[in-house]
């Protein structure tokens with residue numbers, strides 16, 4: 001990468017969405033089209049921790065898949081490091097999905113090695129990265145276990161480790177701890193903060209837990225009920241070396257309260273829609 | 279050995295003992311006219327299996343069964359992967375396969391005979407049509423049930439379409455595909471033997487049919503024992519492998 005390019009990358013935002021809409025229309029049935037998302041304008045800065053909260057079904061996962069290049073926007077433009085994505089999966093992006101995506105037919109360390117398939121690395125470097133990811137996620141004792149032998153939380157760690165080995169510049173996390181109990185979630189939150197600090201990557205975290213967002217993120221995007229739009233962006237102002245102990249601070253309560261104020265109406269709409277549909 | 283395999287082994291041994299006891303008891307009741315005792319059968323089987331006549335028939339059946347199984351597996355997997363990957367194709371063709379599966383294949387036999395004539399090719403065809411449909415149906419379901427998130431993970435990792443099939447879809451679907459292969463194996467064997475019984479001058483099926491005609495009780499008992507032992511062994515081995523596959527998922 002030459003000097004001008006580097007400067008450009010630093011200056012521009014890492015991810016930018018312009019007037020992005022997503023409509024799901026089943027082939028041949030235009031009447032059943034679902035306007036899932038948008039219009040959305042969003043900028044992710046290099047190295048920031050951005051969280052998204054929103055009522056269920058508001059299009060959070062849809063937004064993540066657009067940024068990951070797994071689906072294309074119906075209209076508008078999504079760009080990663082200055083280049084439009086247009087349904088092509090960009091290099092340097094790692095994704096951890098909402099559901100458990102660990103491969104049951106591979107051991108933990110083979111699962112993690114799978115992340116490196118598309119990279120041409122010398123074998124020594126591969127082994128080193130796998131060791132590092134295992135250590136970072138506390139999986140060393142389970143390196144040769146199969147996912148079926150692990151708890152749900154452990155399996156989600158395997159998926160995070162599989163993403164980390166590629167050393168992504170942007171990590172997308174879709175409710176990675178949704179299925180875990182509150183205590184484990186707080187601790188996993190600490191680990192995500194840790195890896196965010198150590199890797200220097202940008203983190204985009206979807207969550208339905210307002211306290212999780214308030215504790216982890218630099219900025220929090222609040223989404224409306226479907227079709228999901230950004231109705232508020234909250235800056236937390238935490239220092240970079242924060243951890244889960246900030247839940248005791250006054251500011252934490254204030255942020256959570258503000259998130260809830262923005263969301264209450266939207267969440268009621270989402271529930272109302274569910275009741276109307278059934 | 280894992281506990282599941284141990285349990286399978288114990289169940290199998292129990293079954294063998296129960297069958298032997300029941301057989302002996304039945305022999306005492308029915309007598310020599312229609313049955314031989316387990317010991318008599320074993321003695322005759324030992325003698326008969328060392329004759330060149332038996333070797334020739336066995337070779338014939340092995341060849342027919344081997345070919346039929348190969349065809350059933352290759353065609354079944356091809357149909358399964360094609361239909362499993364396409365919602366549209368499976369919507370159209372899967373009901374037809376299910377309908378075909380439920381008709382007794384024996385009704386197709388005259389047509390097959392006309393098409394292939396007496397001998398090897400019609401035996402193979404008959405074995406294949408028995409095995410191919412369950413293999414295809416299980417594979418369709420297996421491929422369709424691969425979790426979407428595995429495919430998405432593959433996309434994010436930039437896998438080529440070929441790698442996506444070889445590294446994700448096949449291993450993810452393998453336990454269910456294998457269950458289809460297990461059923462396909464037994465049905466292909468049945469089909470091949472039926473083919474031999476009705477339209478062949480060679481093979482174990484033919485031998486069994488002529489033994490029935492001649493009321494050769496020793497030979498009937500021996501062939502039944504041999505076929506049962508072969509099918510039973512294969513079935514237990516495949517089941518054990520299948521359990522190993524499922525244990526991981």
Ligand SMILES: Nc1ncnc2c1ncn2[C@@H]1O[C@H](COP(=O)(O)OP(=O)(O)OP(=O)(O)O)[C@@H](O)[C@H]1O
Nearest residue numbers: 024034036055056057058059060061062063098226
């Ligand atoms: N492939 C699809 N086809 C049609 N509709 C879809 C598709 N994917 C999502 N949707 C619809 O789009 C809307 C948003 O879905 P999405 O999964 O993005 O919501 P979410 O905010 O992630 O929900 P949750 O909080 O439950 O994870 C939902 O109404 C969903 O039914």
Ligand SMILES: [Mg+2]
Nearest residue numbers: 060061062098
């Ligand atoms: Mg979601």
